[in-house]
Amino acid sequence: MHATGRAAPAGEQAAASRRRARPGRPARMGAGISQPALRAAGTIGLLVLLVALAVICIDAAAAPSRYVPGDIGGWPGWLAGPFGGAGSQLGSGGFQALMLVVCAGYVAVLVCSRALPLAALAAGVVLAHLILLLGPPLISQDVFGYLAFARMGALHGLDPYTHIPADASADPIFPFVGWPYLHSPYGPVFTLASYALAPLGVAGGIWTLKAVSVLSSLLAVWLTVRAAERLGRSAAFALAFVGLNPVLLVLAVGGAHNDTLLLLSLSLALLLSAGAAGAAARGGGTERALGAAGDNEPGAHPRAAAVTLAAGVGVKLTAGLVLPFLVLGQRGWGERLRVALAGAGALAAVALVGVIGFGPHALGFLGALGEQQQLVATHSVPAETARLVGLHGTPSWWRHVWIAGFLVVLAYALWRTARGADWRAAAGWSTIALLCSTAWLLPWYAVWPLPLAAVCNDRRLIGAALVVCAYAVLIHLPLADPVLSPGHARGGQTVSLPRIEIPGLRHRIEFAGLEVLRDARGDLRF
Numbered sequence: 001m002h003a004t005g006r007a008a009p010a011g012e013q014a015a016a017s018r019r020r021a022r023p024g025r026p027a028r029m030g031a032g033i034s035q036p037a038l039r040a041a042g043t044i045g046l047l048v049l050l051v052a053l054a055v056i057c058i059d060a061a062a063a064p065s066r067y068v069p070g071d072i073g074g075w076p077g078w079l080a081g082p083f084g085g086a087g088s089q090l091g092s093g094g095f096q097a098l099m100l101v102v103c104a105g106y107v108a109v110l111v112c113s114r115a116l117p118l119a120a121l122a123a124g125v126v127l128a129h130l131i132l133l134l135g136p137p138l139i140s141q142d143v144f145g146y147l148a149f150a151r152m153g154a155l156h157g158l159d160p161y162t163h164i165p166a167d168a169s170a171d172p173i174f175p176f177v178g179w180p181y182l183h184s185p186y187g188p189v190f191t192l193a194s195y196a197l198a199p200l201g202v203a204g205g206i207w208t209l210k211a212v213s214v215l216s217s218l219l220a221v222w223l224t225v226r227a228a229e230r231l232g233r234s235a236a237f238a239l240a241f242v243g244l245n246p247v248l249l250v251l252a253v254g255g256a257h258n259d260t261l262l263l264l265s266l267s268l269a270l271l272l273s274a275g276a277a278g279a280a281a282r283g284g285g286t287e288r289a290l291g292a293a294g295d296n297e298p299g300a301h302p303r304a305a306a307v308t309l310a311a312g313v314g315v316k317l318t319a320g321l322v323l324p325f326l327v328l329g330q331r332g333w334g335e336r337l338r339v340a341l342a343g344a345g346a347l348a349a350v351a352l353v354g355v356i357g358f359g360p361h362a363l364g365f366l367g368a369l370g371e372q373q374q375l376v377a378t379h380s381v382p383a384e385t386a387r388l389v390g391l392h393g394t395p396s397w398w399r400h401v402w403i404a405g406f407l408v409v410l411a412y413a414l415w416r417t418a419r420g421a422d423w424r425a426a427a428g429w430s431t432i433a434l435l436c437s438t439a440w441l442l443p444w445y446a447v448w449p450l451p452l453a454a455v456c457n458d459r460r461l462i463g464a465a466l467v468v469c470a471y472a473v474l475i476h477l478p479l480a481d482p483v484l485s486p487g488h489a490r491g492g493q494t495v496s497l498p499r500i501e502i503p504g505l506r507h508r509i510e511f512a513g514l515e516v517l518r519d520a521r522g523d524l525r526f
Contacts (some may be wrong), residue, residue, distance in 0.1 A: 002065040038115035045108025046116070046124045049244060052101040053128055054248065057135025058087035065090050068136045070144055073175030078203035082134045096477045100507070102246045103473060113240040121236055125221060125243035129253060133214045137206065138254035139476070141178030143213075144301070146194055146258065147183045147205040148177045154198035159186035160191060161361045173202050188354030188362055189314025191257060210256040217260040218243075218251050223267035224451040230274035231455050238454040241462070247469040260443050265312025267321050267451045269305040270424065273326060302330055303342035309499070310346030314353065317366070318448060321434065322427045324414060329423025378482055379475040380441035399439045406430075406437035409419055428452035428461045435468055446472035 061083035064071040067090050070079060077084055113121065137143050148171070149160035156168045165171075165180040174180065184191055197205040221243040228238035242248065252259050306326055312319025322327075327340045354362030376383050376394045384400045386394045410433065413426040431449040435441060446468045453465040474480045 026274045035115050038112040041111050042112025042116045043120070045112065046120070046244075047105075048126055049102050049105030049109065049475045050124060052098045052105065053133050053249060055087070055097050056090065056095065056102075056138075057131055057254075058083045058291055060138060060513075061085070061136050062087040063089040066092070067095055067138055069139070069141050069178065070137050070176045072141075073144075073177075076203070078207070079136055081135075081136050081207075087337065092478050096479060099246065099250065099473060099477060101509060102250065103470075106240075106244050106246055109240045109244055111296070112235070113236045116236060118236050121239045121243070125239060126218065126242060128249055129214045129218055132249060132253045133210060135254065137210065137256050139251055140255040140257065140442075141176065143206060143209050143256040144173060145179055145184075145493055146174040146186070146209055147202065148173045148180075148196060149186070149191060150194035150196075151198045151206070156197040159358055159361055161367070168347040173205075176202075183367065186258065186359055187314040187316060187350070189311065189350060190261065190316075192353065192357045206256075213253055213256040213258070213260045217248065220260060220263040220267040220451065223264070223271045224454050227267065227270040227274050227451075228455045230271070233455055233457075241454050242450045245272035245447065245450060245469060246504055247444065247446045248450065251472065252447050255444060257444050259447055261315045262312055262319055262445060263451060265308055265315065266448075269308040269312075269322065269326065270451055272301045272305040272308060273329075275300045302326060302335070302339045306339050306343035307346040310343050310350060313347060314350040318434075320347075321431060322452075325417050325423040325427040325430070328414060328417040376439040377441045380439045381436045382439045382486060394439055402437040402439070404407065406433045407465075409433040422456060423456070424452050425456040425458045425461055428456060428458070428465070432461075432464050432468060443472035443475060 060067045061080040062085060064075050067077070096154045109116070109124075136414075145165070148165040148168070151171055151173055152158040152160050152163060152165065152168050156171065158167055161183055164183055165174060165177045168174065169180070192210075197208055200208055202271070221239065224242050225235050225238045229235045248260075248263075251257075265402055308322060309319050309323045309326065323343050327336050327343065330336045351362060376399075380394075382399050383394045386398050391398060410430050413430045413433075415425045428449045431452065435445055435448065446465075449461075449465045449468070453461045456462075475484055
């Protein structure tokens with residue numbers, strides 16, 4: 001109503017209703033530009049992104065290069081894939097230029113997402129994934145490790161939690177493995193399921209894992225969009241923000257990482273925990289409305305969401321980080337207890353699967369995660385800041401300072417959630433704090449907070465997630481070398497850290513270079 005008491009015009013009422021139905025829309029970007037101009041710019045950005053992505057995959061398949069590190073085991077036709085021999089060899093300068101183009105296209109689509117037809121965005125996401133499906137495994141050798149652990153158990157009778165790939169060195173997958181002296185750090189559900197790949201052979205197993213990564217990523221994107229709609233967010237923005245993200249595409253899907261399965265678990269939990277109409281859409285954007293998603297919300301199934309997150313722990317332990325936020329995000333301690341019991345029961349079921357499959361070593365992946373903590377990613381935030389302040393290497397006490405910082409953020413976020421703050425945003429900030437504090441940061445981990453940020457009423461969280469993704473891309477590009485380098489300044493000169501040479505092992509440069517702390521057996525690919 002106006003001050004005079006007259007009703008506002010119908011058009012103004014409709015506009016106000018639309019604004020209330022989409023609180024805190026994260027994309028005021030592009031405001032003031034005409035819709036046709038935004039649509040044209042977004043379409044061009046989408047096309048540019050897809051073309052650059054295709055050139056990366058085609059050129060990576062043309063000849064052995066550092067961008068397909070699995071070529072250390074040879075260059076068979078199945079590794080190059082359908083694009084083999086179609087382009088020219090991908091060098092560091094070409095990769096840098098193409099990745100910058102992909103990022104520019106992504107930003108353009110993100111700014112213009114609400115002016116683009118949802119069908120066009122969806123088609124672009126699917127096409128981008130199909131391009132990556134046809135390309136060789138990019139950036140990382142982890143996918144070969146997945147198959148090596150599966151073949152160890154299924155064909156050689158070796159428990160991947162007590163044995164290492166080097167114990168099956170005669171297996172044809174072994175020459176392609178990047179970490180032959182470490183145990184499996186993956187959960188028992190993923191490890192047992194991967195055993196089904198062993199009869200497919202090396203080529204069949206690798207390409208099946210690539211297909212699983214693509215399908216799980218696409219499904220995770222779709223579920224995230226559905227969750228965003230239920231919570232009153234823009235479906236177009238969520239689709240572009242997650243589905244066309246360069247880190248998700250090039251690093252996670254391109255490398256066929258099982259992190260896409262982690263995103264699938266998280267996105268399904270977000271959808272199950274969202275009310276049919278969306279508490280945020282009706283609550284005017286208050287923290288209490290955003291946090292509430294219990295049984296009082298029609299269509300919400302928080303206990304099923306807790307089971308989904310627990311199942312994700314069977315793939316990677318990281319999925320468990322979101323579970324306490326989901327529990328505390330419910331209305332009333334009674335419902336919180338019921339959700340916690342559902343999650344605990346599902347975790348017990350995951351443990352039972354592990355016991356059936358691996359006996360007393362069912363939790364062996366936790367020990368393998370401890371092994372990984374003996375390594376430091378050169379471009380992790382603790383490592384970079386240690387160099388910045390002049391420390392030699394990354395001392396244990398320095399890493400502990402960062403871990404303590406994460407625990408403080410985690411405790412504060414849980415406290416805020418218990419008092420009614422949006423549990424999704426709190427979980428997103430805690431995930432970003434984990435990424436910033438861990439010394440074992442691999443670039444594809446940057447996709448973890450994306451679904452949480454996409455469904456939240458928090459522009460700062462969206463911005464922080466984009467910054468983390470930009471950093472994950474930046475550390476792969478030569479232009480960052482003057483700033484992000486593993487050297488120490490001594491007397492005005494930059495002295496490179498010593499590289500470890502282990503006789504008899506295969507060595508090559510990895511993008512996120514590594515620093516050994518106490519485990520001299522690690523094959524660091526230096």
